[in-house]
Amino acid sequence: SQTIHQWPATLVQPVGSPLSLECTVEGTSNPNLYWYRQAAGRGLQLLFYSVGIGQISSEVPQNLSASRPQDRQFILSSKKLLLSDSGFYLCAWSIRGTGELFFGEGSRLTVL
Amino acid sequence: RKEVEQDPGPFNVPEGATVAFNCTYSNSASQSFFWYRQDCRKEPKLLMSVYSSGNEDGRFTAQLNRASQYISLLIRDSKLSDSATYLCVVNAGGYQKVTFGTGTKLQVIP
DSSP: OOEEEESSSSSEETTTEEEEEEEESSSSSSSSEEEEEEEEEEEEEEEEEEETEEEESSSSSSEEEEEEEETTTTEEEEEOOOGGEEEEEEEEOOTTTTOOOOOOOOEEEEOO | OSSSSEEEOOOOEEOOEEEEEEEEEOOOOOEEEEEEEOOOSSSEEEEEEEOTEEEEEETTTEEEEEETTEEEEOSSSOGGGOOEEEEEEEEEEEETEEOOOOOEEEEEEO
16 A cells, blocks of 8 residues: 655754755655645645656745655755744645545644 | 635534535636545545545535536534544646645534
């Protein structure tokens, strides 16, 4: 069966510090991968999606970046965090053509 | 107009009640539709897909109205464990992008 792992689960970072969130999927090949952010009391905002290794599409301009160095690995990064980057970050994967998403457990980021 | 709109609630209902949520979408070319459930501070989990002919899964019934561009979720015989936020999701296809509604919060009361 397919599983998705995301880490770290919780982190508190100072403004201006770097960020790296990692996500890996097991049990499937060539999935679509997504990074979403959910701010407190708000809906899910799509940040990045990827249809293959090295192929990243960004949905909103921001100080975040994403990379997909391997088929089942998706990384969210920032060189310098802002207060507004606080939120609940969710990695997800989908099987091509279905639109159904399967989420990791999320990473809760607080920027102070 | 938002791409996907939901009443945020909260819907406070007693155990055993029937409750229904609607979700409207703006893109008439949308191809697939889903309901997700999200517990507090947890990740969303797929509850059910929504098919054109309507579909049922136990106490849950989902329906699609393409003419009026909305989907609905009906929960019968509500349980305390049904308390959660229900997210409507619409996929317009293409680059496999999906759009989430902001969710409807349900609180089932003893």
